[in-house]
Amino acid sequence: MTGTRALVVVLVAAAAIATTVWTYAARGALHEDLPPAFASRTNPRLHDPAAAAAGAAIFQSNCASCHGDRADGHGIAAVGLTPPPANFRGTDVLARHSDPYLFYRITEGKPGTAMPSFRGALAENERWAVISYLRSLTPDLAHR
Numbered sequence: 001m002t003g004t005r006a007l008v009v010v011l012v013a014a015a016a017i018a019t020t021v022w023t024y025a026a027r028g029a030l031h032e033d034l035p036p037a038f039a040s041r042t043n044p045r046l047h048d049p050a051a052a053a054a055g056a057a058i059f060q061s062n063c064a065s066c067h068g069d070r071a072d073g074h075g076i077a078a079v080g081l082t083p084p085p086a087n088f089r090g091t092d093v094l095a096r097h098s099d100p101y102l103f104y105r106i107t108e109g110k111p112g113t114a115m116p117s118f119r120g121a122l123a124e125n126e127r128w129a130v131i132s133y134l135r136s137l138t139p140d141l142a143h144r
């Protein structure tokens with residue numbers, strides 16, 4: 001009897017551990033540590049047809065020096081940067097990130113890299129427009 005109860009306890013514990021591991025693995029696909037203030041943000045310009053074009057112009061003025069005119073990471077100021085600026089074309093960078101993550105990075109910058117904060121330089125609706133532009137590069141990927 002005691003043996004059976006011990007076995008049940010072990011099985012229940014194993015199931016609980018497996019569930020926990022599975023939950024983390026499933027979330028890992030898009031796991032991003034965002035401050036709570038950013039985690040719930042959504043793009044207010046999602047259905048604004050002018051946003052991607054506006055964002056393209058903002059990108060050329062503010063981001064292309066590093067991320068490249070084509071957003072492929074090969075800007076003139078990218079030379080020697082470690083890590084290099086993100087390449088948004090032909091890579092999984094955009095697929096790996098949610099809109100709130102992109103907004104967080106553009107707003108706060110990325111510590112340990114040359115990615116600056118645009119909190120002061122760009123208004124919130126301009127930061128969202130750039131995200132609409134980046135999403136337009138991979139139209140097969142929905143906003144996430």
Ligand code: HEC
Nearest residue numbers: 062063066081083084085086102105106113114115116130
């Ligand atoms: C001074 C150069 C520079 C400028 C200007 C710049 N970036 Fe970056 N950016 C970087 C670097 C370097 C990284 C780090 C890449 C990495 O983490 O592998 C980065 C990272 C990012 C990331 C995060 C990618 C990731 O996987 O975490 C986003 C999003 C981004 N940049 C968007 C922009 C946008 C939009 C602009 C313009 C508003 C901009 N950047 C301007 C250099 C720059």
